[in-house]
Amino acid sequence: MAALSGTSAIVVSLALDGRPATGGPDDEAIAEAYRRWRAGAPRAEVARALGNTLPRLTKQLRSGESVLEPRRLMGRDLRERFGWTTSAQSLYVRKGLLPTPDGVDGTSRWWWESTVDGWEQVAELHWCGRCRHAFISVVGLKEHRTRLHG
Ligand SMILES: [Zn+2]
Incomplete structure (x- = not known):
């Protein structure tokens, strides 16, 4: 995440309360997902870039665990x-x-x-x-x- 700090719009995967943020996407995957999101890629493709599934990403977006910005x-x-x-x-x-x-x-x-x-x-x-x-x-x-x- 540190590599991306300072960008105005980022794809963030927030850690759940008290749980270490391990096993999530690495900086490179996040940067790639963000690039695709900005390019207008469908959410399924962004989820794939994050090593995630669309249903799981959708659930994370709904709960606020993950954020895709800028908003669509x-x-x-x-x-x-x-x-x-x-x-x-x-x-x-x-x-x-x-x-x-x-x-x-x-x-x-x-x-x-x-x-x-x-x-x-x-x-x-x-x-x-x-x-x-x-x-x-x-x-x-x-x-x-x-x-x-x-
Ligand atoms: Zn009225």
Whole structure:
């Protein structure tokens, strides 16, 4: 890990409470996994580079034991962030209103967090103050207000 300290974005495998971090990937494997992650490789490939399996890596990412940075946002992350329903999101995708995904992992599109941050800055979203749902058009917000809060 020491070889990577100072990099702004790293692939980290944290030791569990009190357990020595032995048997984990070495610095070289971590650097390779990080290179692949940055290049947009699917998570399965990153897991392989770490000598890990995808189900185990997924579990470690969920528990916070492992962290892959910079973050990739999946559709559900966008729905959470902008308060969108699945159908609202599908509509935005069909209309081409969302930023172009940075990659596809299996069947899931994903975006670097910075892509979504940049998009949000220029998109001029209209937020419903009552339910924290972001609308791309002011008309959409008005219709929503009438329908749900009218
Ligand atoms: Zn609302």
